[in-house]
Amino acid sequence: MSDLTKLTLSAARDGLHKGDFSAREITQAHLKAIDEAKILNSYIEVTSDQALEMADNADAMIKGNEAKPMTGIPIGIKDLYCTKGVHSQAASHILDGFKPEYESTVTSNLWNDGAVMLGKTNMDEFAMGSSNENSFYGPVKNPWRATNSDKDTVPGGSSGGSAAAVAADISIAATGTDTGGSIRQPASFCGLVGLKPTYGRCSRFGMIAFASSLDQAGPLTKTVRDAAIMLESMAGYDAKDSTSINIAVPNYEAALSGDVRGLKVGIPKEYRVDNMPPEIEKLWQQGIDWLKSAGAEIIDISLPHTKYALPTYYIVAPAECSSNLARYDGVKYGLRVAGDSLDNMYKNTRAQGFGDEVKRRILIGTYVLSAGYYDAYYLKAQRVRTLIAGDFKAAYEKCDVILTPTAPSAAFGLGEKVSDPLAMYLNDVFTVPASLSGLPGISVPAGLSSDGLPLGLQLIGQAFGEEQLLNAADVLETAAGFSDKPAKWWGA
């Protein structure tokens, strides 16, 4: 039997449905591969027993002709999702020992469809970071290394564990969450497809909150088709999330017609940022050419407030985070570090429980919401956010989707930017505008950098325009024909 870990999600589905192999077999193959890839540190917790039990249930579903597309597919779950009775700590020390008594809606949807949980994947603590170096459980290593180099690179973040796991073939696909680029940027760094759906498409219930108005669940997969299949299972209205939107979930895979003739693709001039590496500029041009050759119409557009997106994001997201993370106070669950008064217990617990980046954002967020600063920062940022959303609204009068690079660079070296938070924040420059506007975005692997690291292109769609977005991404993927895999340096 060929290596079951090399399969795409759609191929695995077809094989499972045809009976070429069982869910138990494909799950076992992945558990073995996980065991051999410990050095990547992509999983925080591997749930082997539960995985096999779920696989057996999936096999029963397949036998009973109740199989759904996700049935029997072994996947990794970002540690930000609450999974009942299983490690769910957002990779933070402050949630030590926390095992929820409930299941997030997105993971419930996946389990109801018969998907199999391999374990919880590593991430930047509370989803704050762009390199997965901010985890209490240590950094994740990107399976990709530069040509002829043995230096570790970062997988991107915050969904770095999920991305590394899929890239290393130790999960068929994985869930991520994206607040400012946390699915798309790691997808770009790891040669994967990463989809952030429209805000409100997937329920946030049971997802540990970072910035509530931006957080959105999405898949990290090997192909666009895989992303379409997985999103369909994850998405849906949920009465338990007041910001989830009651729109029926379409069959996304059926939207992949391979035909983009007449599709209007917008190219925003403001995304030609200073100091962008020429190879990214070149890749972007190549993407334009590919879509043009496929029959799409290329339209120059302007998103004039783009340059304000990053500062706006780094006000709004920390503001919400400073409030969302107030509940981690040592009183109810997780870490408690004793103190001689309530206030000192708070101080000790939060000082030891949170990492530097989380503390930095709590401080920024507390500052921008403070009396006397609120109007100048938070309120102004909300107004700019409205303008940024307005840019997209105006652009979509002229075009259907927008093509940009995903990130301003390929994966950088482990430890290279840890001491420079501002350089780190610049990673989100292309992904943050769509996040602030609640729009769907997808990163598609499009080529390799000069030193052999993957680069992605981003397509941004209209609100609830995932069908059109996935179809365009599918065409882009086909044209790019990206089939490289990281050279295996880990394992036995």
Add this chain to the structure above:
Amino acid sequence: MSSLFQGATGDWEVVIGLEIHAQVISESKLFSGASTKFGAEPNTQVSFVCAAMPGMLPVINEECVRQAVRTGLAMGCQINLRSVFDRKNYFYADLPQGYQISQFKDPIVGEGMLTVELEDGSTKDIGIERLHLEQDAGKSMHDQHPNMTYVDLNRSGVALMEIVSKPDMRSAEEAGAYFRKIRSLVRYAGTCDGNMDQGSMRADVNVSVRRPGQELGIRTETKNVNSIRYMMMVIESETRRQVDVLEAGGTINQETRLFEVATGTTRTMRSKEEAHDYRYFPDPDLLPLEFTQELVDELAAQMPELADAKKARFIKDLHINAYNAGVLVAEKESADYFETLLSATVEKSGKAVSEVGTLVSNWVTGDLFGALKKLGLGINQSPVSIAHAAELITLQIDGTISGRIAKEVFENMLESGKSPETIVEEKGLRQVSDTGEIEAMIDQILAANADKVEEYRGGKDKLYGFFVGQVMKNTGGKANPQVVNKLLRQKLDG
């Protein structure tokens, strides 16, 4: 009415504003399905949302929204079709989220005006600034362990309405009248039970003093005052304290104070410098709260009759005097009891409401309230059933017993629990209305007291009462007083 406070150096005007926290009557909490029932074992009414578990999200309880709208309508305030929930951020052990979901800039209910009645019969208009919905916190229990604090989250997330007045009150009496008015409105509207001893209603009391006509003074806020009597004590002690400070040349600190029952005074809780910066911002987990005017109209159409309207109707339709009507509507339960008894009496006696209204209201406010007060019972704990009470009043209406006998029968009912008809039969208390029988008795009495008859006719009018008393004595009080009067007058004066 002047309500100035006489200080050593002249008159001071007290300025009072109240923030009343009223717990919404609802089955479940403001943003979760957990029960709101009072008195359950600690931490038994706590959902994952109330305990602020990671990843949990609030979902608005629509009944709480309707209750807030009903309350706004009862107070005659503007209803805002769009309002926003904000987070009020602060750390405390009984605040699991680390923030309270409240409404800051855009409350669900806007301005209005209430008219309150004061003891001297005058009225006063008091403005309402707003009403907003918010979550209650849990309860910290400091007395369960020598060096630990226990937390009960049963109250965590329960819906509160914060009703904010304008600084329109000028005396403890006005503040008391305003609080009672709000309490009556929410109880009639069915939106808050008003049980202050269970913490369902409490007030933050803002007090400042100034020379009449001058700018507003610096105010203090005394938190969580949970009885009207305490609130009035807070105002009086705070007024005295502030006047003393100012007259001694000092200044008032803007601060939060606490009321101490033992001393009847307030003490500093935290100064302005220690005040929290709540860092309010719109809660990103909740969309703005929007509803239609149709919903408001529908709720308005279904509003129960409120105290003022009820009082007016009692006076106009039932011919009850204003005093009795006021006493009856003061508590919703009394008004309900009265109206139930009234219909039972109408049914039993076959008389019109306007004919029996006064009698029933006199009985409820006089005999019944007197007895309950003596027994230390509430109106809903009355030992006499509505049926028995209606029977008793009907016996009076149809002339079977006199008012005086009715009191005797009522005493007996309270002791024995027997029906009034049974008591009247057993004790032979039926009123004697037979003219011949009474006339014969009067003749006897007049004959036996010929000297007194002479004196009376000679101008000693007061003796009339003596003759009535003799007749009553001889009939054991059962003689119909009207018949006795009529015959006596004929015989003595005629």
